[in-house]
Amino acid sequence: MKSSNRYLSSFAGLVGFLLFWEVLARSGIMEAHLLPPPSTIPPVLISEFKLGIWQAMAWASLRHYSIGFFIGSILGVTLGVSVALSPRIEAGQAWLARMLRPIPPLAWIPFAIIWFGISETAAAFIISIGIFWINYFTAMSAVQAVDRDLIEVARAFGHRGFFALLRKVILPAAAPGILAGLRAGLGQGWMTVVAAELFGIEGIGQRMMEASGLLATDVVILYMFSIALLYGISDFIFVTIQGRILAWQR
Amino acid sequence: MAAVIETKNLAVAFGEDGSAETIFHHLNISIEAGEFVTLVGVSGAGKSTLLRVISDLIHPLEGGIEINTPQVPSRRPIAMVFQAANLMPWRTIGENIQLGLEGIEVSDDEKKKRIQSTLDLVGLADVADRWPYQLSGGQRQRIGIARALAVEPDILLMDEPFGALDAITRTGLQDELLRIWAETKKSILFVTHDIEEAVYLGDRVLLLGGKPAEIVQDYSITLDRSKRREGQEFLQQVEMVKTGLHEAIAMTNSGK
Numbered sequence: 001m002k003s004s005n006r007y008l009s010s011f012a013g014l015v016g017f018l019l020f021w022e023v024l025a026r027s028g029i030m031e032a033h034l035l036p037p038p039s040t041i042p043p044v045l046i047s048e049f050k051l052g053i054w055q056a057m058a059w060a061s062l063r064h065y066s067i068g069f070f071i072g073s074i075l076g077v078t079l080g081v082s083v084a085l086s087p088r089i090e091a092g093q094a095w096l097a098r099m100l101r102p103i104p105p106l107a108w109i110p111f112a113i114i115w116f117g118i119s120e121t122a123a124a125f126i127i128s129i130g131i132f133w134i135n136y137f138t139a140m141s142a143v144q145a146v147d148r149d150l151i152e153v154a155r156a157f158g159h160r161g162f163f164a165l166l167r168k169v170i171l172p173a174a175a176p177g178i179l180a181g182l183r184a185g186l187g188q189g190w191m192t193v194v195a196a197e198l199f200g201i202e203g204i205g206q207r208m209m210e211a212s213g214l215l216a217t218d219v220v221i222l223y224m225f226s227i228a229l230l231y232g233i234s235d236f237i238f239v240t241i242q243g244r245i246l247a248w249q250r
Numbered sequence: 251m252a253a254v255i256e257t258k259n260l261a262v263a264f265g266e267d268g269s270a271e272t273i274f275h276h277l278n279i280s281i282e283a284g285e286f287v288t289l290v291g292v293s294g295a296g297k298s299t300l301l302r303v304i305s306d307l308i309h310p311l312e313g314g315i316e317i318n319t320p321q322v323p324s325r326r327p328i329a330m331v332f333q334a335a336n337l338m339p340w341r342t343i344g345e346n347i348q349l350g351l352e353g354i355e356v357s358d359d360e361k362k363k364r365i366q367s368t369l370d371l372v373g374l375a376d377v378a379d380r381w382p383y384q385l386s387g388g389q390r391q392r393i394g395i396a397r398a399l400a401v402e403p404d405i406l407l408m409d410e411p412f413g414a415l416d417a418i419t420r421t422g423l424q425d426e427l428l429r430i431w432a433e434t435k436k437s438i439l440f441v442t443h444d445i446e447e448a449v450y451l452g453d454r455v456l457l458l459g460g461k462p463a464e465i466v467q468d469y470s471i472t473l474d475r476s477k478r479r480e481g482q483e484f485l486q487q488v489e490m491v492k493t494g495l496h497e498a499i500a501m502t503n504s505g506k
Binding site: 152155157159173248 | 342401
């Protein structure tokens with residue numbers, strides 16, 4: 001399919017969905033307070049924006065998200081790479097990781113509150129957990145999959161120290177996998193950010209909780225879209241950077 | 251002429267000490283300066299292993315290797331060409347050739363000069379800024395040769411460098427290698443499983459066989475290189491080496 005046709009079809013799909021939804025709400029098949037039509041959202045955005053609430057909530061969520069993303073990613077990649085490089089550490093973590101990994105980030109909420117209170121730190125902590133595990137496992141398997149022949153070539157041409165091999169072969173060879181993990185974490189982070197705020201930490205999640213208590217479903221939908229928008233922007237920026245770094249791939 | 255490489259009672263084994271499988275012991279070979287030596291043998295006899303021991307990628311169990319080459323800070327005495335070119339896909343062609351120059355005393359200007367001159371030598375003058383995936387298999391193998399030549403080695407170790415290429419590309423690269431060898435006067439140890447290739451390229455053909463392996467034959471190929479592609483004499487020499495190889499296989503299988 002030509003890319004212009006593709007964009008056209010994607011656009012038509014989105015518009016079709018919004019039209020269907022609009023008709024559903026306006027015709028009375030769905031009651032408007034249970035499912036407000038999409039045309040009611042722009043006025044809500046304008047009012048939230050004028051009150052300064054939208055900016056404050058988006059900024060707060062973005063802060064929790066960014067801190068959680070950086071901490072989770074840095075720790076995940078660093079530990080994942082280290083584990084892959086050392087058979088002893090690999091064996092040491094095997095059962096431990098298997099035990100801790102299935103625990104969903106939201107299950108840490110009680111401890112996040114006990115340790116950090118209702119605070120930004122608590123939200124960032126919860127967000128970082130999901131991101132950590134994604135990066136930990138992708139970085140580990142990316143390093144384990146590095147072509148041994150390339151390491152041999154580097155050694156044959158005089159690069160024999162651990163750090164020389166890490167810099168000249170292992171990290172660049174693992175970069176596609178590590179970057180894919182970072183991108184997956186980028187999406188996972190937005191999924192947990194709202195949940196982490198539902199218990200009262202300022203941000204988009206908290207605002208959605210307030211609005212749903214007042215049955216202001218249009219406000220809820222506005223913030224649902226806002227999350228999609230923020231995710232879309234962050235993913236677009238990431239993919240652009242990723243494309244630059246991986247220009248060597250066909 | 252003096253030998254540039256001499257192995258002395260070399261022994262190599264894989265595995266833990268107790269259950270070690272001996273690949274070879276008491277292996278003695280010697281290569282003169284400027285000589286082109288090809289190495290054929292029973293599979294599993296340790297042809298590639300020998301190259302890796304000489305280039306210090308594998309440590310021998312016993313014995314030693316003498317490398318008699320001048321120590322020059324801007325050069326590496328030994329360079330290796332691998333079966334799959336094994337270029338680093340994230341480096342441009344120029345950066346790939348530069349790999350061996352990082353860590354020896356070569357200025358940035360000199361690096362650029364060597365990259366260009368080796369690219370010229372392998373007949374790919376204008377690919378320095380391309381990525382490896384943009385080159386064909388034969389071109390990548392030429393870059394593998396350029397990467398080895400860039401460190402200005404005295405000894406070139408080649409591990410079945412043309413084994414994965416189609417017949418036409420292989421024939422072309424063999425002639426190109428002979429031209430490069432004539433121009434640069436390197437000592438070459440060339441491993442192959444193709445007897446005709448071994449006889450076509452080599453001043454000497456070494457035959458590795460037995461268990462543990464040893465050099466069972468050392469053929470001097472005196473026929474003029476211009477008469478080597480075809481003709482009665484060439485075919486006779488190929489036959490001779492093939493016969494030797496079959497004897498070596500029989501000997502290896504009988505466990506001698």
